[in-house]
Amino acid sequence: MEKIFAELNESQSEAVRQIDGPILILAGAGSGKTKTITSRVAYLIQNGIPPSSILTLTFTNKAAAEMRQRAMALLDQQVTYPPLLCTFHKFGLLFLKHHMQELNRSNNFVIIDTDDKKRILKSFDIDLPVPMVAAEISRFKNNLISPEEAISAAQMLNYKKIAQIFQKYEAYLEQNNLVDFDDLLALPYQILDQNPQLCEEISRKYQYILVDEYQDTNDLQFKLLEKLSSTHNNLCVVGDDDQSIYGWRGANIKNILEFDKRFADTKVIKLTKNYRSTEAILKAANELIEHNRNRLGKKLESTRDSGKEIEFIHFDDENSEAREIAARVKTLINRGIDPKEIAILYRINALSRSIEEGLNRAGVPYKMVGGLKFYERAEVKDIIAYLRVITNPHDDFSLKRIINKPKRGIGKATIDKLLDMAYQNSCSVYNIFTDHREKLAESVTKKAFTTITEFFGKITDIREKLESSSYDLIDNLEEAFGIRHYYEQMPDGMDRVLNIDEFYGLYRDFVIQNQDATLEAFLNDITLQSDQDQIDERSISIMSIHASKGLEFNYLFVIGLEEGFFPLVGDGCDIEEERRLGYVAITRAKKELTLSSSATRYYKGKRAQLSKSRFLAECGVSKGSLKIERTTSFKKGTLVKHKIFGVGRVLEVSKVKREYKLKINFGGTQRDILASFVERI
DNA sequence: TAGAAGCAGATTTTT
DNA sequence: TCTGCTTCTA
Numbered sequence: 255m256e257k258i259f260a261e262l263n264e265s266q267s268e269a270v271r272q273i274d275g276p277i278l279i280l281a282g283a284g285s286g287k288t289k290t291i292t293s294r295v296a297y298l299i300q301n302g303i304p305p306s307s308i309l310t311l312t313f314t315n316k317a318a319a320e321m322r323q324r325a326m327a328l329l330d331q332q333v334t335y336p337p338l339l340c341t342f343h344k345f346g347l348l349f350l351k352h353h354m355q356e357l358n359r360s361n362n363f364v365i366i367d368t369d370d371k372k373r374i375l376k377s378f379d380i381d382l383p384v385p386m387v388a389a390e391i392s393r394f395k396n397n398l399i400s401p402e403e404a405i406s407a408a409q410m411l412n413y414k415k416i417a418q419i420f421q422k423y424e425a426y427l428e429q430n431n432l433v434d435f436d437d438l439l440a441l442p443y444q445i446l447d448q449n450p451q452l453c454e455e456i457s458r459k460y461q462y463i464l465v466d467e468y469q470d471t472n473d474l475q476f477k478l479l480e481k482l483s484s485t486h487n488n489l490c491v492v493g494d495d496d497q498s499i500y501g502w503r504g505a506n507i508k509n510i511l512e513f514d515k516r517f518a519d520t521k522v523i524k525l526t527k528n529y530r531s532t533e534a535i536l537k538a539a540n541e542l543i544e545h546n547r548n549r550l551g552k553k554l555e556s557t558r559d560s561g562k563e564i565e566f567i568h569f570d571d572e573n574s575e576a577r578e579i580a581a582r583v584k585t586l587i588n589r590g591i592d593p594k595e596i597a598i599l600y601r602i603n604a605l606s607r608s609i610e611e612g613l614n615r616a617g618v619p620y621k622m623v624g625g626l627k628f629y630e631r632a633e634v635k636d637i638i639a640y641l642r643v644i645t646n647p648h649d650d651f652s653l654k655r656i657i658n659k660p661k662r663g664i665g666k667a668t669i670d671k672l673l674d675m676a677y678q679n680s681c682s683v684y685n686i687f688t689d690h691r692e693k694l695a696e697s698v699t700k701k702a703f704t705t706i707t708e709f710f711g712k713i714t715d716i717r718e719k720l721e722s723s724s725y726d727l728i729d730n731l732e733e734a735f736g737i738r739h740y741y742e743q744m745p746d747g748m749d750r751v752l753n754i755d756e757f758y759g760l761y762r763d764f765v766i767q768n769q770d771a772t773l774e775a776f777l778n779d780i781t782l783q784s785d786q787d788q789i790d791e792r793s794i795s796i797m798s799i800h801a802s803k804g805l806e807f808n809y810l811f812v813i814g815l816e817e818g819f820f821p822l823v824g825d826g827c828d829i830e831e832e833r834r835l836g837y838v839a840i841t842r843a844k845k846e847l848t849l850s851s852s853a854t855r856y857y858k859g860k861r862a863q864l865s866k867s868r869f870l871a872e873c874g875v876s877k878g879s880l881k882i883e884r885t886t887s888f889k890k891g892t893l894v895k896h897k898i899f900g901v902g903r904v905l906e907v908s909k910v911k912r913e914y915k916l917k918i919n920f921g922g923t924q925r926d927i928l929a930s931f932v933e934r935i
Numbered sequence: 936t937a938g939a940a941g942c943a944g945a946t947t948t949t950t
Numbered sequence: 951t952c953t954g955c956t957t958c959t960a
Contacts, residue, residue, distance in 0.1 A: 314949045343950045367950080435950050470949075503948065602946050607952095624948085658936095665936045782950060800947050822946060835947080858945060859951045940958075945951100 258293050258300070258328055262286075269523045270294045273301065273462075276483075276517035277490040278510070282554045283497060283539070283841035284530025284806065291464055291492055292321050295337060296328035298462055308337035309460040309482070313467050315341055315783055317804070321466070338460075342475055343782055346438035349445075353452065356445045362774065363433045364642055364649060365781040369630060371434050374426055374651060377673075380419055382412065390416045391423060395436035396474045396504050398443065430651055430682075439474050446481045457485040468493030468513075472504040480516075487517060495550050496543050497838050499800060501831045511550060528554040528841075530806055532561020535847050539840040542873035546830045554841075562846050566815075566875055568866065569852045570888065570914070570929050572605075576612025579811050579850065583794055584616050586809055593619070595808035596794040599839050601820035603798055604857060605813060610796070623797035629780055633741055633750040634757050638777065640731060644716050645774045648682035657709065660740035664709075668702040684710065720773065727773070728758045799839045810843035815851040816864035836869045853929075888916055894932040899925065902932075 259267055266286055269279045270293045281287035291310065299305055312318045322339045338345070347365070354361040366374075368388070375384045375391075394404050394417075401421035408414040427434065433441070446453040463483050465471070468491035471479070483489040491513060498507045514520035528536055533556040540553050569575040579598060587593055598609055598620075606622065613620045628634060636659060639652035647653070650673065657672075658664040675697065676683045679690065686694055687710050695703050712734040719730060732738055741750040764776050795807070814820055821832035840847060851866050866875075888894070892904040899920040906917035907929075914929035 312949090317949085341950065346950095365950095368948085438950075467949080499947080500949080502946085604945080661937080663936075667936085798947060800949090803949080819946095824946080827946085856951075936960105938958105938960090940956105942956080943954095945953085 258296050261289070262293060263527055265523055265525050265527070266290045266293070269525070270297050272490075272521055272523070273298065273303075274488055276487050276513070276520040278468075278513045278520050278522045279490065279492040279525060280522065280550060280552055281492050281494055281525040282528060282552055283494065283838070284528040285525035285554070286527075286529060287466075287492055287494075287525065288317075288321060288324065290525065291466060292325040292328060294464065294490065295321075295325040295339070299329060299333060299337070303462060305333050305335050305337040307459065307461040308464070309345070309462070310337065310339040310464040311342050311345060311466065312339070313341060313470055315344075317466055318344075341782065342478075343435060343438045346442045347778060347782065349442040349456075350433065350438065353442070353445050356449060356452070357441065359428065360431055362646070363431045364646065364652075364774075365438070365778050366427075366432050366434050366651070367630070367781055368435065369635070370432075370651065371423075373655075374423060375419065377654070378419060378422060380415075382415060382419075387416055387419055391420050392436050393504065394420055395434075395440045396472055398440065398474065398477075429680075430649055431646070432649075432651065436474075439478060443474060443478050443481065446478075453481055454485055457482055461486055462488045463490065465489070465491045466493075469495050469498035469507060469510045470500050470505045471509045473506050473509075476506070476509045476516075489517065496546070496552075496834055497803070499803065499831060499835050499838055501828060502826055507548070511548065524552050526552050526555050527557055529557055530844050531841060532556070532558050532845060534561045534563055535840060535843050538564055538847070538873040539837055542833060542840065542869060543837045545872050546833050548830055564874075565846075565848045566870060567848065567850045569850065570854065572608040572852050572855050573612075575813060575850055575852045576608040577615070579609065579813065579848075580612035580616035580618055582848065583613070583618050583811070587618065587794075591809060593792055593794045595844075596811075597802065597805070597807040597809075597842070598794070598796040598811040598813060599799050599802050599842065600796075600812070600814050601799055601822055601835065602814075605819070605855075606796060608856075609813060613794075613796075619793040620796050621793040623795050624801035628753065628756070629783060631750070631753055633737075633754050636737060637731075637754060637757055638780070640735065640737065641727075641773060641777055643713060644720065644727075644731075645772075645777065647684040647710070647713055647717070650676060650683050653683055656735075657706075660736060662709070663705050664702055668698050668706075671697050672706075728761060799835050802842050803838055806842055806844055808843075808845040809848075810839075810846070811848045811850065812839045813850045814855070815849050815867035815870055816855065817867055818862070818864060819855070820867055821869065833869065833872075836873070840873065888914065888929055888932075894918060896920070896927065896932045899923075899927075 258270065262270060266289065269277065269290050279290060281290065295308060295310060298308055310321065312321065318340050322336065325339070326336065351361050354363065372384050372388050375387055380387060401417060401424050404417035404420055405414065408417045446456065460482055463479065465479065479489060493510050495507060495510045498505060498510065501507060514522060536554045536556045543549070567578060569578065583596055586596055600606060610620070636656055639655040642649050642652040643656065654669060654673070657669060672683045672686060675686045675690065675694065679686065687706060716727070716730055716734060720727060738751060738754050741747040741754060744750065761776065764771070821827070821829055849870065853864060855862050855864055888904055888907055890904055890906065893901065894904060895901050902918040902920035904916050905919050905924065908915045916927050916929055916932065918925055918927055918932070
């Protein structure tokens, strides 16, 4: 017990000790949130609460893994059954594995990811943008609207269309026994809702529920939590309304803002002592976020020294910005700073390009966090599709992906024919092959028919062999289909082959570690897994602000502070959420923070003129607490273009107050012009 | 059926 | 400006 409280401050201890009833822990950035949750789990167990009745929900596998490890470290004696600590989606998966039959569906389903979902929608040949339809379907599901309800509620033609696509999509999923990410939450809710007895049973099973990053929950997650805690209200949520940055994805900030209204007698505990950043950094963060109206209100208190002033640098264009930032990063590394402690953040991924160029030119190794995830890579998804077809030959969706990969002469026409026949007979393509073989032989070319027969022969063969325990699936998969070989031959196939090998390794590890788990279990598991790339020891990190959530760095650069870019403006943009994003960015910094902006930026094929972000003033730049600097990449000899005077060459560069003045020769005429009025060419 | 050439669209993305 | 997808042709 002492071990648990030894390192906690007063409010943290209070949050840990409060066992019963609804609790809202408002944990500011860097206030020891994870420590508080894990201590609480350990404390509950040490107070005799059976681990099996504690449920902790997170959003990422990474957070779940970290918490599990830290909670266990706090427990004196080894716990035989550790408490369930997992993501919302994993919880949904476990639940569906046990209760799917309530919906008259088999628990032998396959989970599809967002990309799969879009492919399915695309295959419907719809005349609306697929991402939009995908998002709308997600919205329907998260609002628990059935396709029928959506259709009857639709007013506008396009909405009717979307609702009809939704209906078709749902039928497709059910027919192929697929479950999408939204279903992992929506279906459990549906089951609990239509089965009060089961709901009560489950609620009694999980007497103590903890939720991490509560500000990111959506309406459905809230309703699910309501169900789960319905018999006891022992719901402890931890979050920070100021760090809610996923509103655009359906997260509802009201969940946290109105938590105490939804749950009577909520105990609210604020964790405001920040153990991460210097006073200068916290001051900027606090000042910025105070411009938001929609918030519970709390102010981070510093526990560290005042630290170095925040620096702000303004540039003429993104190239000088990239060059200067790269140079500064290099200086830090030369000073002996660990590259792991350096990061560059931006609001939109498009800004990464200039920065990458700058880093490359300066010879600074970097790692881009986020990017394309391992399990989302085409080659990995191909292998997964093969494995899915092997576990379930009726999975037309996966089949379609691989039936002609590597190319074996089954072209689009043949595939369309197969799918059409399956659709006509309301069965799977595999059924067409097994039960309507003669008809199939008539419908496709002789060559295609032979190839299809051969293809399914190999699949069936592997399926049968899978039964025997001493069987190496991977070797046989490769022998039968040569996927690795196929990628090996591609000109840029090296990375892909490495990924395939990595994947095979993961599978073999899984088989060794889970002797009696099925291939299907493996497949379900990896769909819920996000990339957990190790940050390379010798590289600095560059990433979007969203991707930086939960991380911290001693030396931080935030680039692109310009109106229009950050805050981003346009459809679905919410200035308060943009500001929270700014707050998240600033609070990632521990020791030194550098902000930058550029007067112009090349974007979508055009050079945009930009003004400085309002956030700069809001976090104190106008009050002079930040050091303002301006650098330029113009020098003698640079070719430039002026809107009126045309093309010219720079003769001289001089500084006037905070601006740069250029003497330019336009076809024999010399003019003095401010740097921001010309463009490099 | 498979490569080549033309054309729209281009935020953030824990699962 | 660049990417990924549809359309065109051998």
